[in-house]
Amino acid sequence: MKKNKDVGAACGRIHPIGNGPIVWYQKFEYAIAHWLQKATEHVLGCVLCSPGCFSLFRGSALMDYNVMKKYVQVPSDASEVLMYDLGEDRWLCTLLLQQGYRVDYAAGADAYTYAPEGFNEFFNQRKRWGPSTLANILALLQEGDKIVDVNPNISWLYIIYLGSLMVSTIIGPATILMLIAGALVTVFDVSIVNGYIASVIPGVFFFVICLVCSTKVQLVVAQVLSGFYVIIMMVVMVGLLITALTQSPYHPSVIFLLGLVIIFVVAAVLHPREWVNILYGFLYFVSIPSGFLVQVIYSLCNLNDVSWGTRESSTPKSENKKESDPLSKIFSPFTKLTNFSPTKDDSEKEKLYKLLEKAVDNCCAKCQIGGGSIKQNVVTNDEADQPCRDKKPQIDNSKSKANGVKNNGSSWKWIENNPFRGEAVKMDKKESKFWRQLVKQYLDPNDESMKNDLTEKLRELRNNVCSGMALLNILWIVVNFMFQFRSPTVVTFQLPIKDYGDENGIYEMKIEMLGLLFIIFFLVLLLIQFCGMIMHRWGTFIHLVAITELPNPFRRKNNAADFVGMINKHGNDEHEMTNAETLKQIESLQRFGTRFARAPHNNDIVAGTDNPDQDYNEANSRPRLRK
Numbered sequence: 001m002k003k004n005k006d007v008g009a010a011c012g013r014i015h016p017i018g019n020g021p022i023v024w025y026q027k028f029e030y031a032i033a034h035w036l037q038k039a040t041e042h043v044l045g046c047v048l049c050s051p052g053c054f055s056l057f058r059g060s061a062l063m064d065y066n067v068m069k070k071y072v073q074v075p076s077d078a079s080e081v082l083m084y085d086l087g088e089d090r091w092l093c094t095l096l097l098q099q100g101y102r103v104d105y106a107a108g109a110d111a112y113t114y115a116p117e118g119f120n121e122f123f124n125q126r127k128r129w130g131p132s133t134l135a136n137i138l139a140l141l142q143e144g145d146k147i148v149d150v151n152p153n154i155s156w157l158y159i160i161y162l163g164s165l166m167v168s169t170i171i172g173p174a175t176i177l178m179l180i181a182g183a184l185v186t187v188f189d190v191s192i193v194n195g196y197i198a199s200v201i202p203g204v205f206f207f208v209i210c211l212v213c214s215t216k217v218q219l220v221v222a223q224v225l226s227g228f229y230v231i232i233m234m235v236v237m238v239g240l241l242i243t244a245l246t247q248s249p250y251h252p253s254v255i256f257l258l259g260l261v262i263i264f265v266v267a268a269v270l271h272p273r274e275w276v277n278i279l280y281g282f283l284y285f286v287s288i289p290s291g292f293l294v295q296v297i298y299s300l301c302n303l304n305d306v307s308w309g310t311r312e313s314s315t316p317k318s319e320n321k322k323e324s325d326p327l328s329k330i331f332s333p334f335t336k337l338t339n340f341s342p343t344k345d346d347s348e349k350e351k352l353y354k355l356l357e358k359a360v361d362n363c364c365a366k367c368q369i370g371g372g373s374i375k376q377n378v379v380t381n382d383e384a385d386q387p388c389r390d391k392k393p394q395i396d397n398s399k400s401k402a403n404g405v406k407n408n409g410s411s412w413k414w415i416e417n418n419p420f421r422g423e424a425v426k427m428d429k430k431e432s433k434f435w436r437q438l439v440k441q442y443l444d445p446n447d448e449s450m451k452n453d454l455t456e457k458l459r460e461l462r463n464n465v466c467s468g469m470a471l472l473n474i475l476w477i478v479v480n481f482m483f484q485f486r487s488p489t490v491v492t493f494q495l496p497i498k499d500y501g502d503e504n505g506i507y508e509m510k511i512e513m514l515g516l517l518f519i520i521f522f523l524v525l526l527l528i529q530f531c532g533m534i535m536h537r538w539g540t541f542i543h544l545v546a547i548t549e550l551p552n553p554f555r556r557k558n559n560a561a562d563f564v565g566m567i568n569k570h571g572n573d574e575h576e577m578t579n580a581e582t583l584k585q586i587e588s589l590q591r592f593g594t595r596f597a598r599a600p601h602n603n604d605i606v607a608g609t610d611n612p613d614q615d616y617n618e619a620n621s622r623p624r625l626r627k
Contacts, residue, residue: 014112225290234286
């Protein structure tokens with residue numbers, strides 16, 4: 001941010017921590033998202049989302065026109081709910097980009113966040129993230145010409161790149177179904193019609209379940225389907241292996257999978273401190289239908305449900321009772337083998353509580369008020385997300401009575417005691433009315449009137465989006481099915497491969513043209529992200545080299561001590577303490593990387609008055625700091 005004043009926000013590398021297969025899946029997912037996606041966004045244009053768990057924002061950028069002013073607005077339309085409420089960090093970055101600011105990704109900054117460990121919590125989290133991502137990207141695409149003119153960091157090529165990502169996301173469910181259909185045809189030798197029917201039926205079944213059944217039923221079916229698709233992905237792997245052995249290892253589908261694996265492995269090598277995440281790649285691969293088919297259907301069919309899912313219904317009792325699902329029970333014996341999450345011992349917490357209670361009791365004794373119990377007043381992260389007016393103060397009145405102080409339930413009695421007590425000023429009626437109306441109109445977290453007004457609009461938006469997505473995916477499946485069934489655009493390539501060729505050593509590989517173009521499309525996106533990762537890693541390497549200080553054996557040491565020693569020669573005894581403090585300050589600056597360009601010479605220090613500081617200033621011999 002010091003280097004570029006146009007940077008409005010910056011985010012770092014987020015590492016999910018926790019236990020279980022759901023967290024292992026997220027470890028690989030987060031790694032690929034940062035290694036490839038965020039690095040490419042940083043190089044080609046700007047990062048689209050600076051996560052709320054670990055980000056740095058420029059205050060002047062937030063207070064700029066149409067940023068914070070628009071950020072605090074209450075959504076008045078169903079589409080605005082998706083952008084404003086479901087992904088507030090992404091929406092804030094969208095406003096910064098529209099205003100001309102840049103959002104960067106700093107790979108050298110790391111943070112850890114507790115990721116969802118249960119299946120239901122994980123799906124409810126992605127229920128918010130998916131629609132919010134699509135809505136914000138769509139907003140950028142709709143105002144592409146304006147953003148290119150306003151923001152010098154975004155070009156039309158970057159807008160096209162975002163459009164390609166959105167297209168791949170929209171047709172993702174149909175692509176997964178066609179991949180499964182092709183595997184069924186290859187492995188079980190069924191007709192292409194039966195293969196497509198067998199792959200489409202589970203997706204259509206879950207789509208109907210999400211539209212007519214409750215959330216609990218949807219999540220149960222989602223868990224069953226996710227386990228079913230893990231088996232299906234094993235069939236897909238067998239199908240690719242059969243294709244490589246019976247037809248040719250140079251088949252486009254085999255080459256695409258090998259290229260994907262190579263890119264991931266190289267990305268892990270370029271991130272040596274995070275290479276362990278590549279071990280979870282197999283789990284991510286077999287869970288692709290769950291992430292790109294089941295999650296997408298669940299998210300779109302629940303657009304009318306704007307609850308967060310991961311922040312609500314958090315009570316102290318339910319906090320200790322972790323969510324249990326079949327996947328966690330199956331993989332529970334292997335959880336401890338990959339448990340790299342930092343944990344705190346309960347005994348340390350007890351010691352911390354006792355120290356805090358002792359400190360509060362001492363402070364309260366001076367103020368002649370009751371201390372209370374620390375454990376009862378500690379607020380957890382989940383409780384902090386709840387509306388403040390739902391909180392009830394929990395105070396231990398036993399200590400208050402023992403001290404002879406009347407406690408009426410307020411934990412802020414220390415304000416009324418000296419020396420903190422100030423002059424009480426009453427607010428006039430007009431000002432009081434103004435603040436009450438302000439809180440009611442803009443700051444009330446439980447504005448039920450807004451929710452009731454948008455309920456029907458959200459349901460209508462859900463129906464429109466689901467019907468549109470279903471229509472596009474059905475058309476994509478039908479087009480591919482017709483091309484594979486009739487084979488009107490089959491292209492034959494003659495390759496000089498002796499092992500798989502004829503008598504002349506020529507192998508004829510027949511490929512459906514539409515499928516080949518689709519593979520090329522995804523391969524180009526992967527190559528763009530791979531090149532973006534290489535460029536970003538090079539920039540990170542240069543940054544780390546620039547801030548790394550190497551010891552110079554030919555450099556004179558203790559420049560600060562020599563400098564203060566020179567001053568002491570021309571000073572007197574009453575300034576020795578000041579000079580010692582100066583030495584400590586200079587040495588502390590040196591530890592933080594600040595160096596003097598030179599030490600002052602003897603001619604720079606002139607004595608002649610009774611004030612050594614005045615002589616020093618008149619000699620103009622202050623050491624020059626490097627910029």
